[in-house]
Amino acid sequence: MSATVLWEFHPTENVTNFGRLMGRNVGGRRRKCGSCLNFSNRLSISATAVENPSRSSEEMVYDVVLKQAALVGEQRTRRRAVALRPSETDFLMNESLLNEAYARCGEVCAEYAKTFYLGTLLMTPERRRAVWAIYVWCRRTDELVDGPNASHITPKALDRWKQRLMDLFEGCPYDMYDAALSDTVSKYPVDIQPFKDMIEGMNQDMKKSRYKNFDELYLYCYYVAGTVGLMSVPVMGISPSSKASVVSVYSSALDLGIANQLTNILRDVGEDALRGRIYLPQDELEHAGLSEDDIFHGKVTDKWRNFMRNQIERARMFFDEAEKGVDELNPESRWPVWTALVLYRQILDEIEANDYNNFTKRAYVGKEIVTGKSGFIVSIYMEKGRENSLFSNSAVWSIGSFQANNHSV
Numbered sequence: 001m002s003a004t005v006l007w008e009f010h011p012t013e014n015v016t017n018f019g020r021l022m023g024r025n026v027g028g029r030r031r032k033c034g035s036c037l038n039f040s041n042r043l044s045i046s047a048t049a050v051e052n053p054s055r056s057s058e059e060m061v062y063d064v065v066l067k068q069a070a071l072v073g074e075q076r077t078r079r080r081a082v083a084l085r086p087s088e089t090d091f092l093m094n095e096s097l098l099n100e101a102y103a104r105c106g107e108v109c110a111e112y113a114k115t116f117y118l119g120t121l122l123m124t125p126e127r128r129r130a131v132w133a134i135y136v137w138c139r140r141t142d143e144l145v146d147g148p149n150a151s152h153i154t155p156k157a158l159d160r161w162k163q164r165l166m167d168l169f170e171g172c173p174y175d176m177y178d179a180a181l182s183d184t185v186s187k188y189p190v191d192i193q194p195f196k197d198m199i200e201g202m203n204q205d206m207k208k209s210r211y212k213n214f215d216e217l218y219l220y221c222y223y224v225a226g227t228v229g230l231m232s233v234p235v236m237g238i239s240p241s242s243k244a245s246v247v248s249v250y251s252s253a254l255d256l257g258i259a260n261q262l263t264n265i266l267r268d269v270g271e272d273a274l275r276g277r278i279y280l281p282q283d284e285l286e287h288a289g290l291s292e293d294d295i296f297h298g299k300v301t302d303k304w305r306n307f308m309r310n311q312i313e314r315a316r317m318f319f320d321e322a323e324k325g326v327d328e329l330n331p332e333s334r335w336p337v338w339t340a341l342v343l344y345r346q347i348l349d350e351i352e353a354n355d356y357n358n359f360t361k362r363a364y365v366g367k368e369i370v371t372g373k374s375g376f377i378v379s380i381y382m383e384k385g386r387e388n389s390l391f392s393n394s395a396v397w398s399i400g401s402f403q404a405n406n407h408s409v
């Protein structure tokens, strides 16, 4: 993950108000479970989650999915806090400040996630800016433990970040980015749980560098990425013509997050090992006849290739499950999701093309393919064979020319 500075965080200070900002001008049941892949000696899920050792991570996470889906039914909107501090009240009341806050979120998004940003331009203005606000919060949360100030971050600092999250959900934002999110969560049926869970994931990442089995890894992937799917769907919206259940759409969203994170892990094995971290199920490594030393020495052997084949197969399975939900989203929200899905899934192909050397070779999808070429947009679209159902051709070409004229990278 990239190490960017979206803000300057002083872990010993209380996080308050705008001054901390840096950066540029800125901001049914599950179908198949990931643990039940056809590994030669099937590895059953061993329930390891601390909260309730008798339940698997997937079962526990599924409860969160059910809760999020129920919120859509209720169309619950967030109540504003009764007592807002004057400065924040001004902020929330002042439409132009709010617009400015959202615009800054858009700038962050354009700066750090260009392709995704371009995709969001196809969404309605209201939804697009809400997705930007969520993106910025996730990026900042990730940066706490993965950014340049990560070594100063303590569990206490994460607690303060969580308190700040709770405040913004109650209508008391600390800075402009928070104000944008505060507004978003007051307008869409977004629940605080996935946000809290992402912070929990960061907390866990500070303490834990090994995963006993897939059940543990799954929980981690949910915390840091599956949560993103659950946060985004309420904003992106489900198509009025969708016949799918809300729960199944949320499950697909969760699966896309899990698939992305598993892919991220498989791509970064070498980098993570340099930091002393192994985000791979230990029991599966052992089963494949691999030791930690094999990872630290980074030799591509047949044992490693076999192991990787299974891991890639599992990640693809999550992508397949995710695909089922994309067409259920509002049509104008599908494009950024397809972008995320297609780009990330291609990383798996690249790992294979690199003959499974993810120790010293970084699998990436070439920039000339990803950005700056309208042809890329058409090709994603063609891959899905949805040229008539996803967007109009003019939408495709307008993104193409937007890239060519303004944002070629």
Ligand SMILES: CC(C)=CCC/C(C)=C/CC/C(C)=C/CC/C(C)=C/[C@@H]1[C@@H](COP(=O)(O)OP(=O)(O)O)[C@]1(C)CC/C=C(\C)CC/C=C(\C)CCC=C(C)C
Binding pocket: 001, 002, 116, 131, 134, 135, 136, 138, 139, 142, 224, 225, 226, 228, 229, 230, 232, 233, 249, 250, 252, 253, 254, 256, 257, 260, 261, 264, 322, 323, 325, 326, 329, 336, 337, 340
């Ligand atoms: C439309 C859309 C894709 C919306 C998501 C926008 C959003 C809120 C993104 C936040 C991403 C973020 C900063 C997460 C913090 C934790 C983290 C870093 C997770 C990893 C992402 C990639 O990180 P990074 O930028 O560092 O990657 P590189 O190293 O530069 O390659 C993750 C791997 C996970 C990201 C997870 C998603 C994008 C989940 C997407 C799922 C949905 C939007 C739900 C779609 C709905 C259906 C029905 C399928």
